Amino acid sequence: MTDPSPETLAADQLFRDQLVALIPSLRSFARGLCGWRDMADDLAQDAMMRGWAARASYTPGTNFRAWMFMILRNQFYTTIRKNKRMTSWDPEVAERVLVEAPSQQSAIHVADVAKALQKLPAEQREVLLLVGANGVSYEEASEIIGCAIGTIKSRLARGRKALAALIDGAPGDALFEEVA
Amino acid sequence: MPTAVTAFDPVSAALQQLHQAVASEKVPDDFLRLLEEIDAKIAAVKPGTPV
Missing domain, CATH: 1.10.1740.10 (RNA polymerase sigma factor, region 2, helix turn helix motif)
Structure with missing residues:
Protein backbone atom coordinates (compact mmCIF):
# COMPACT_ATOMS: atom_id res chain seq x y z
CA MET A 1 0.00 0.00 0.00
CA THR A 87 -39.67 9.14 20.04
CA SER A 88 -40.31 9.36 23.76
CA TRP A 89 -39.59 12.36 25.93
CA ASP A 90 -36.50 12.51 28.09
CA PRO A 91 -37.18 14.21 31.43
CA GLU A 92 -33.47 15.01 31.75
CA VAL A 93 -33.98 17.75 29.21
CA ALA A 94 -36.74 19.28 31.25
CA GLU A 95 -34.94 22.02 33.07
CA ARG A 96 -37.51 24.56 34.09
CA VAL A 97 -35.94 27.50 32.34
CA LEU A 98 -38.19 30.46 31.84
CA VAL A 99 -37.83 32.46 28.65
CA GLU A 100 -39.36 35.87 28.79
CA ALA A 101 -39.06 39.31 27.34
CA PRO A 102 -38.61 42.04 29.94
CA SER A 103 -41.53 44.01 28.63
CA GLN A 104 -43.85 41.09 27.99
CA GLN A 105 -46.59 39.69 30.12
CA SER A 106 -46.22 36.10 29.05
CA ALA A 107 -43.41 33.65 29.54
CA ILE A 108 -42.74 30.14 28.41
CA HIS A 109 -40.79 27.26 29.86
CA VAL A 110 -38.08 25.89 27.60
CA ALA A 111 -38.82 22.41 28.90
CA ASP A 112 -42.39 22.69 27.72
CA VAL A 113 -41.25 23.65 24.25
CA ALA A 114 -38.91 20.64 24.25
CA LYS A 115 -41.75 18.41 25.38
CA ALA A 116 -44.14 19.79 22.79
CA LEU A 117 -41.48 19.36 20.09
CA GLN A 118 -41.50 15.62 20.64
CA LYS A 119 -45.22 15.51 19.90
CA LEU A 120 -44.81 17.09 16.48
CA PRO A 121 -44.42 15.08 13.30
CA ALA A 122 -40.70 14.48 12.70
CA GLU A 123 -40.81 16.41 9.42
CA GLN A 124 -41.92 19.56 11.26
CA ARG A 125 -39.69 18.96 14.26
CA GLU A 126 -36.53 18.65 12.19
CA VAL A 127 -37.21 21.95 10.39
CA LEU A 128 -37.86 23.76 13.68
CA LEU A 129 -34.63 22.32 15.08
CA LEU A 130 -32.56 23.20 12.05
CA VAL A 131 -33.89 26.67 11.32
CA GLY A 132 -35.30 27.74 14.67
CA ALA A 133 -32.76 26.23 17.06
CA ASN A 134 -29.54 25.77 15.05
CA GLY A 135 -29.88 28.88 12.89
CA VAL A 136 -29.60 26.96 9.63
CA SER A 137 -30.75 28.89 6.52
CA TYR A 138 -33.72 27.77 4.42
CA GLU A 139 -31.30 26.84 1.64
CA GLU A 140 -29.14 24.75 3.94
CA ALA A 141 -32.18 23.05 5.48
CA SER A 142 -33.42 22.28 1.99
CA GLU A 143 -30.08 20.63 1.22
CA ILE A 144 -30.06 18.63 4.45
CA ILE A 145 -33.63 17.36 4.17
CA GLY A 146 -33.63 17.01 0.43
CA CYS A 147 -36.72 19.02 -0.42
CA ALA A 148 -37.62 22.38 -1.94
CA ILE A 149 -37.13 25.63 -0.02
CA GLY A 150 -40.87 26.24 -0.27
CA THR A 151 -41.48 22.94 1.51
CA ILE A 152 -39.07 23.98 4.27
CA LYS A 153 -40.93 27.26 4.73
CA SER A 154 -44.34 25.63 4.84
CA ARG A 155 -43.17 22.91 7.27
CA LEU A 156 -41.64 25.60 9.45
CA ALA A 157 -44.86 27.61 9.46
CA ARG A 158 -46.98 24.54 10.21
CA GLY A 159 -44.52 23.39 12.86
CA ARG A 160 -44.48 26.75 14.61
CA LYS A 161 -48.26 26.88 14.57
CA ALA A 162 -48.58 23.33 15.90
CA LEU A 163 -45.95 23.97 18.56
CA ALA A 164 -47.70 27.11 19.73
CA ALA A 165 -51.03 25.28 19.81
CA LEU A 166 -49.56 22.39 21.79
CA ILE A 167 -48.03 24.74 24.33
CA ASP A 168 -51.05 27.00 24.55
CA GLY A 169 -53.52 24.16 24.76
CA ALA A 170 -51.70 21.85 27.12
CA PRO A 171 -53.94 21.51 30.16
CA GLY A 172 -52.69 21.95 33.69
CA ASP A 173 -49.05 22.65 32.89
CA ALA A 174 -49.08 26.41 33.45
CA LEU A 175 -47.15 26.74 30.23
CA PHE A 176 -47.70 30.44 29.84
CA GLU A 177 -47.44 32.33 33.02
CA GLU A 178 -48.18 35.83 34.01
CA VAL A 179 -44.96 37.63 34.78
CA ALA A 180 -45.14 39.91 37.75
CA MET B 1 -34.37 56.95 10.36
CA PRO B 2 -36.56 54.59 12.37
CA THR B 3 -35.16 51.16 13.02
CA ALA B 4 -37.21 48.01 12.69
CA VAL B 5 -38.17 46.44 15.97
CA THR B 6 -38.39 42.68 15.97
CA ALA B 7 -41.16 41.37 18.19
CA PHE B 8 -40.02 39.00 20.88
CA ASP B 9 -41.05 35.48 19.99
CA PRO B 10 -40.94 33.18 23.03
CA VAL B 11 -41.07 30.02 20.90
CA SER B 12 -38.04 31.06 18.84
CA ALA B 13 -36.22 32.12 21.97
CA ALA B 14 -36.99 28.80 23.62
CA LEU B 15 -35.78 26.84 20.58
CA GLN B 16 -32.52 28.78 20.57
CA GLN B 17 -32.13 28.29 24.30
CA LEU B 18 -32.70 24.54 23.90
CA HIS B 19 -29.86 24.48 21.40
CA GLN B 20 -27.60 26.58 23.60
CA ALA B 21 -28.30 24.41 26.64
CA VAL B 22 -27.05 21.29 24.86
CA ALA B 23 -24.27 23.02 22.93
CA SER B 24 -22.78 24.46 26.11
CA GLU B 25 -22.69 21.10 27.93
CA LYS B 26 -19.31 19.52 28.54
CA VAL B 27 -18.62 17.11 25.72
CA PRO B 28 -18.94 13.55 27.10
CA ASP B 29 -15.83 11.40 27.27
CA ASP B 30 -17.24 9.02 24.66
CA PHE B 31 -16.78 11.72 22.04
CA LEU B 32 -13.20 12.33 23.12
CA ARG B 33 -12.44 8.62 22.84
CA LEU B 34 -13.90 8.64 19.36
CA LEU B 35 -11.65 11.56 18.41
CA GLU B 36 -8.67 9.70 19.84
CA GLU B 37 -9.52 6.80 17.53
CA ILE B 38 -9.60 9.18 14.59
CA ASP B 39 -6.30 10.74 15.66
CA ALA B 40 -4.76 7.29 15.89
CA LYS B 41 -5.95 6.47 12.38
CA ILE B 42 -4.46 9.70 11.04
CA ALA B 43 -1.18 9.04 12.85
CA ALA B 44 -1.06 5.46 11.62
CA VAL B 45 -1.03 6.46 7.95
CA LYS B 46 1.53 9.24 8.29
CA PRO B 47 4.70 8.33 6.40
CA GLY B 48 7.38 7.08 8.75
CA THR B 49 4.94 6.31 11.55
CA PRO B 50 5.56 2.84 12.99
CA VAL B 51 2.48 0.63 12.60
Missing part, protein backbone atom coordinates in the same frame (compact mmCIF):
# COMPACT_ATOMS: atom_id res chain seq x y z
CA THR A 2 1.31 3.47 -0.86
CA ASP A 3 1.56 6.22 1.72
CA PRO A 4 -1.15 8.85 1.54
CA SER A 5 -0.16 12.17 0.01
CA PRO A 6 0.50 15.20 2.23
CA GLU A 7 -2.67 16.69 0.74
CA THR A 8 -4.73 13.69 1.88
CA LEU A 9 -3.27 13.89 5.38
CA ALA A 10 -3.98 17.62 5.54
CA ALA A 11 -7.53 17.02 4.33
CA ASP A 12 -8.03 14.31 6.98
CA GLN A 13 -6.74 16.63 9.68
CA LEU A 14 -9.02 19.44 8.49
CA PHE A 15 -11.97 17.04 8.38
CA ARG A 16 -11.21 15.95 11.93
CA ASP A 17 -11.00 19.57 13.13
CA GLN A 18 -14.32 20.40 11.47
CA LEU A 19 -15.90 17.39 13.19
CA VAL A 20 -14.65 18.59 16.57
CA ALA A 21 -16.07 22.07 16.00
CA LEU A 22 -19.42 20.59 15.02
CA ILE A 23 -19.87 18.30 18.04
CA PRO A 24 -22.05 20.73 20.03
CA SER A 25 -24.38 21.27 17.07
CA LEU A 26 -24.53 17.57 16.26
CA ARG A 27 -25.42 16.76 19.86
CA SER A 28 -28.05 19.50 19.93
CA PHE A 29 -29.67 18.43 16.65
CA ALA A 30 -29.65 14.78 17.72
CA ARG A 31 -31.12 15.61 21.14
CA GLY A 32 -33.92 17.58 19.56
CA LEU A 33 -34.66 14.85 17.05
CA CYS A 34 -34.91 11.93 19.43
CA GLY A 35 -35.41 13.67 22.78
CA TRP A 36 -33.38 11.07 24.63
CA ARG A 37 -29.97 12.16 25.83
CA ASP A 38 -28.03 8.90 25.72
CA MET A 39 -29.50 7.81 22.43
CA ALA A 40 -28.92 11.26 20.99
CA ASP A 41 -25.24 11.09 21.90
CA ASP A 42 -25.02 7.59 20.40
CA LEU A 43 -26.64 8.97 17.27
CA ALA A 44 -24.22 11.91 17.09
CA GLN A 45 -21.20 9.61 17.56
CA ASP A 46 -22.52 7.19 14.99
CA ALA A 47 -22.93 10.07 12.54
CA MET A 48 -19.36 11.19 13.24
CA MET A 49 -17.99 7.73 12.57
CA ARG A 50 -20.03 7.39 9.41
CA GLY A 51 -18.92 10.83 8.29
CA TRP A 52 -15.30 9.94 8.93
CA ALA A 53 -15.64 6.66 7.04
CA ALA A 54 -17.22 8.51 4.11
CA ARG A 55 -14.86 11.51 4.17
CA ALA A 56 -13.56 10.70 0.71
CA SER A 57 -16.99 11.56 -0.67
CA TYR A 58 -17.02 14.99 0.99
CA THR A 59 -15.90 17.82 -1.26
CA PRO A 60 -13.68 20.22 0.73
CA GLY A 61 -14.99 23.76 0.70
CA THR A 62 -18.62 22.71 0.46
CA ASN A 63 -21.05 22.94 3.35
CA PHE A 64 -19.61 20.59 5.97
CA ARG A 65 -22.37 21.24 8.52
CA ALA A 66 -25.10 20.40 6.01
CA TRP A 67 -23.22 17.26 4.96
CA MET A 68 -22.89 16.03 8.55
CA PHE A 69 -26.45 16.98 9.52
CA MET A 70 -27.66 14.99 6.53
CA ILE A 71 -25.75 11.91 7.72
CA LEU A 72 -27.09 12.32 11.26
CA ARG A 73 -30.65 12.81 10.01
CA ASN A 74 -30.50 9.74 7.79
CA GLN A 75 -29.15 7.71 10.69
CA PHE A 76 -31.94 9.00 12.94
CA TYR A 77 -34.66 7.85 10.54
CA THR A 78 -32.95 4.50 10.08
CA THR A 79 -32.77 4.05 13.86
CA ILE A 80 -36.33 5.07 14.75
CA ARG A 81 -37.65 2.53 12.30
CA LYS A 82 -36.03 -0.07 14.55
CA ASN A 83 -36.56 1.57 17.94
CA LYS A 84 -39.84 3.20 18.94
CA ARG A 85 -38.36 4.38 22.25
CA MET A 86 -36.48 7.19 20.53
Whole structure:
Protein backbone atom coordinates (compact mmCIF):
# COMPACT_ATOMS: atom_id res chain seq x y z
CA MET A 1 0.00 0.00 0.00
CA THR A 2 1.31 3.47 -0.86
CA ASP A 3 1.56 6.22 1.72
CA PRO A 4 -1.15 8.85 1.54
CA SER A 5 -0.16 12.17 0.01
CA PRO A 6 0.50 15.20 2.23
CA GLU A 7 -2.67 16.69 0.74
CA THR A 8 -4.73 13.69 1.88
CA LEU A 9 -3.27 13.89 5.38
CA ALA A 10 -3.98 17.62 5.54
CA ALA A 11 -7.53 17.02 4.33
CA ASP A 12 -8.03 14.31 6.98
CA GLN A 13 -6.74 16.63 9.68
CA LEU A 14 -9.02 19.44 8.49
CA PHE A 15 -11.97 17.04 8.38
CA ARG A 16 -11.21 15.95 11.93
CA ASP A 17 -11.00 19.57 13.13
CA GLN A 18 -14.32 20.40 11.47
CA LEU A 19 -15.90 17.39 13.19
CA VAL A 20 -14.65 18.59 16.57
CA ALA A 21 -16.07 22.07 16.00
CA LEU A 22 -19.42 20.59 15.02
CA ILE A 23 -19.87 18.30 18.04
CA PRO A 24 -22.05 20.73 20.03
CA SER A 25 -24.38 21.27 17.07
CA LEU A 26 -24.53 17.57 16.26
CA ARG A 27 -25.42 16.76 19.86
CA SER A 28 -28.05 19.50 19.93
CA PHE A 29 -29.67 18.43 16.65
CA ALA A 30 -29.65 14.78 17.72
CA ARG A 31 -31.12 15.61 21.14
CA GLY A 32 -33.92 17.58 19.56
CA LEU A 33 -34.66 14.85 17.05
CA CYS A 34 -34.91 11.93 19.43
CA GLY A 35 -35.41 13.67 22.78
CA TRP A 36 -33.38 11.07 24.63
CA ARG A 37 -29.97 12.16 25.83
CA ASP A 38 -28.03 8.90 25.72
CA MET A 39 -29.50 7.81 22.43
CA ALA A 40 -28.92 11.26 20.99
CA ASP A 41 -25.24 11.09 21.90
CA ASP A 42 -25.02 7.59 20.40
CA LEU A 43 -26.64 8.97 17.27
CA ALA A 44 -24.22 11.91 17.09
CA GLN A 45 -21.20 9.61 17.56
CA ASP A 46 -22.52 7.19 14.99
CA ALA A 47 -22.93 10.07 12.54
CA MET A 48 -19.36 11.19 13.24
CA MET A 49 -17.99 7.73 12.57
CA ARG A 50 -20.03 7.39 9.41
CA GLY A 51 -18.92 10.83 8.29
CA TRP A 52 -15.30 9.94 8.93
CA ALA A 53 -15.64 6.66 7.04
CA ALA A 54 -17.22 8.51 4.11
CA ARG A 55 -14.86 11.51 4.17
CA ALA A 56 -13.56 10.70 0.71
CA SER A 57 -16.99 11.56 -0.67
CA TYR A 58 -17.02 14.99 0.99
CA THR A 59 -15.90 17.82 -1.26
CA PRO A 60 -13.68 20.22 0.73
CA GLY A 61 -14.99 23.76 0.70
CA THR A 62 -18.62 22.71 0.46
CA ASN A 63 -21.05 22.94 3.35
CA PHE A 64 -19.61 20.59 5.97
CA ARG A 65 -22.37 21.24 8.52
CA ALA A 66 -25.10 20.40 6.01
CA TRP A 67 -23.22 17.26 4.96
CA MET A 68 -22.89 16.03 8.55
CA PHE A 69 -26.45 16.98 9.52
CA MET A 70 -27.66 14.99 6.53
CA ILE A 71 -25.75 11.91 7.72
CA LEU A 72 -27.09 12.32 11.26
CA ARG A 73 -30.65 12.81 10.01
CA ASN A 74 -30.50 9.74 7.79
CA GLN A 75 -29.15 7.71 10.69
CA PHE A 76 -31.94 9.00 12.94
CA TYR A 77 -34.66 7.85 10.54
CA THR A 78 -32.95 4.50 10.08
CA THR A 79 -32.77 4.05 13.86
CA ILE A 80 -36.33 5.07 14.75
CA ARG A 81 -37.65 2.53 12.30
CA LYS A 82 -36.03 -0.07 14.55
CA ASN A 83 -36.56 1.57 17.94
CA LYS A 84 -39.84 3.20 18.94
CA ARG A 85 -38.36 4.38 22.25
CA MET A 86 -36.48 7.19 20.53
CA THR A 87 -39.67 9.14 20.04
CA SER A 88 -40.31 9.36 23.76
CA TRP A 89 -39.59 12.36 25.93
CA ASP A 90 -36.50 12.51 28.09
CA PRO A 91 -37.18 14.21 31.43
CA GLU A 92 -33.47 15.01 31.75
CA VAL A 93 -33.98 17.75 29.21
CA ALA A 94 -36.74 19.28 31.25
CA GLU A 95 -34.94 22.02 33.07
CA ARG A 96 -37.51 24.56 34.09
CA VAL A 97 -35.94 27.50 32.34
CA LEU A 98 -38.19 30.46 31.84
CA VAL A 99 -37.83 32.46 28.65
CA GLU A 100 -39.36 35.87 28.79
CA ALA A 101 -39.06 39.31 27.34
CA PRO A 102 -38.61 42.04 29.94
CA SER A 103 -41.53 44.01 28.63
CA GLN A 104 -43.85 41.09 27.99
CA GLN A 105 -46.59 39.69 30.12
CA SER A 106 -46.22 36.10 29.05
CA ALA A 107 -43.41 33.65 29.54
CA ILE A 108 -42.74 30.14 28.41
CA HIS A 109 -40.79 27.26 29.86
CA VAL A 110 -38.08 25.89 27.60
CA ALA A 111 -38.82 22.41 28.90
CA ASP A 112 -42.39 22.69 27.72
CA VAL A 113 -41.25 23.65 24.25
CA ALA A 114 -38.91 20.64 24.25
CA LYS A 115 -41.75 18.41 25.38
CA ALA A 116 -44.14 19.79 22.79
CA LEU A 117 -41.48 19.36 20.09
CA GLN A 118 -41.50 15.62 20.64
CA LYS A 119 -45.22 15.51 19.90
CA LEU A 120 -44.81 17.09 16.48
CA PRO A 121 -44.42 15.08 13.30
CA ALA A 122 -40.70 14.48 12.70
CA GLU A 123 -40.81 16.41 9.42
CA GLN A 124 -41.92 19.56 11.26
CA ARG A 125 -39.69 18.96 14.26
CA GLU A 126 -36.53 18.65 12.19
CA VAL A 127 -37.21 21.95 10.39
CA LEU A 128 -37.86 23.76 13.68
CA LEU A 129 -34.63 22.32 15.08
CA LEU A 130 -32.56 23.20 12.05
CA VAL A 131 -33.89 26.67 11.32
CA GLY A 132 -35.30 27.74 14.67
CA ALA A 133 -32.76 26.23 17.06
CA ASN A 134 -29.54 25.77 15.05
CA GLY A 135 -29.88 28.88 12.89
CA VAL A 136 -29.60 26.96 9.63
CA SER A 137 -30.75 28.89 6.52
CA TYR A 138 -33.72 27.77 4.42
CA GLU A 139 -31.30 26.84 1.64
CA GLU A 140 -29.14 24.75 3.94
CA ALA A 141 -32.18 23.05 5.48
CA SER A 142 -33.42 22.28 1.99
CA GLU A 143 -30.08 20.63 1.22
CA ILE A 144 -30.06 18.63 4.45
CA ILE A 145 -33.63 17.36 4.17
CA GLY A 146 -33.63 17.01 0.43
CA CYS A 147 -36.72 19.02 -0.42
CA ALA A 148 -37.62 22.38 -1.94
CA ILE A 149 -37.13 25.63 -0.02
CA GLY A 150 -40.87 26.24 -0.27
CA THR A 151 -41.48 22.94 1.51
CA ILE A 152 -39.07 23.98 4.27
CA LYS A 153 -40.93 27.26 4.73
CA SER A 154 -44.34 25.63 4.84
CA ARG A 155 -43.17 22.91 7.27
CA LEU A 156 -41.64 25.60 9.45
CA ALA A 157 -44.86 27.61 9.46
CA ARG A 158 -46.98 24.54 10.21
CA GLY A 159 -44.52 23.39 12.86
CA ARG A 160 -44.48 26.75 14.61
CA LYS A 161 -48.26 26.88 14.57
CA ALA A 162 -48.58 23.33 15.90
CA LEU A 163 -45.95 23.97 18.56
CA ALA A 164 -47.70 27.11 19.73
CA ALA A 165 -51.03 25.28 19.81
CA LEU A 166 -49.56 22.39 21.79
CA ILE A 167 -48.03 24.74 24.33
CA ASP A 168 -51.05 27.00 24.55
CA GLY A 169 -53.52 24.16 24.76
CA ALA A 170 -51.70 21.85 27.12
CA PRO A 171 -53.94 21.51 30.16
CA GLY A 172 -52.69 21.95 33.69
CA ASP A 173 -49.05 22.65 32.89
CA ALA A 174 -49.08 26.41 33.45
CA LEU A 175 -47.15 26.74 30.23
CA PHE A 176 -47.70 30.44 29.84
CA GLU A 177 -47.44 32.33 33.02
CA GLU A 178 -48.18 35.83 34.01
CA VAL A 179 -44.96 37.63 34.78
CA ALA A 180 -45.14 39.91 37.75
CA MET B 1 -34.37 56.95 10.36
CA PRO B 2 -36.56 54.59 12.37
CA THR B 3 -35.16 51.16 13.02
CA ALA B 4 -37.21 48.01 12.69
CA VAL B 5 -38.17 46.44 15.97
CA THR B 6 -38.39 42.68 15.97
CA ALA B 7 -41.16 41.37 18.19
CA PHE B 8 -40.02 39.00 20.88
CA ASP B 9 -41.05 35.48 19.99
CA PRO B 10 -40.94 33.18 23.03
CA VAL B 11 -41.07 30.02 20.90
CA SER B 12 -38.04 31.06 18.84
CA ALA B 13 -36.22 32.12 21.97
CA ALA B 14 -36.99 28.80 23.62
CA LEU B 15 -35.78 26.84 20.58
CA GLN B 16 -32.52 28.78 20.57
CA GLN B 17 -32.13 28.29 24.30
CA LEU B 18 -32.70 24.54 23.90
CA HIS B 19 -29.86 24.48 21.40
CA GLN B 20 -27.60 26.58 23.60
CA ALA B 21 -28.30 24.41 26.64
CA VAL B 22 -27.05 21.29 24.86
CA ALA B 23 -24.27 23.02 22.93
CA SER B 24 -22.78 24.46 26.11
CA GLU B 25 -22.69 21.10 27.93
CA LYS B 26 -19.31 19.52 28.54
CA VAL B 27 -18.62 17.11 25.72
CA PRO B 28 -18.94 13.55 27.10
CA ASP B 29 -15.83 11.40 27.27
CA ASP B 30 -17.24 9.02 24.66
CA PHE B 31 -16.78 11.72 22.04
CA LEU B 32 -13.20 12.33 23.12
CA ARG B 33 -12.44 8.62 22.84
CA LEU B 34 -13.90 8.64 19.36
CA LEU B 35 -11.65 11.56 18.41
CA GLU B 36 -8.67 9.70 19.84
CA GLU B 37 -9.52 6.80 17.53
CA ILE B 38 -9.60 9.18 14.59
CA ASP B 39 -6.30 10.74 15.66
CA ALA B 40 -4.76 7.29 15.89
CA LYS B 41 -5.95 6.47 12.38
CA ILE B 42 -4.46 9.70 11.04
CA ALA B 43 -1.18 9.04 12.85
CA ALA B 44 -1.06 5.46 11.62
CA VAL B 45 -1.03 6.46 7.95
CA LYS B 46 1.53 9.24 8.29
CA PRO B 47 4.70 8.33 6.40
CA GLY B 48 7.38 7.08 8.75
CA THR B 49 4.94 6.31 11.55
CA PRO B 50 5.56 2.84 12.99
CA VAL B 51 2.48 0.63 12.60
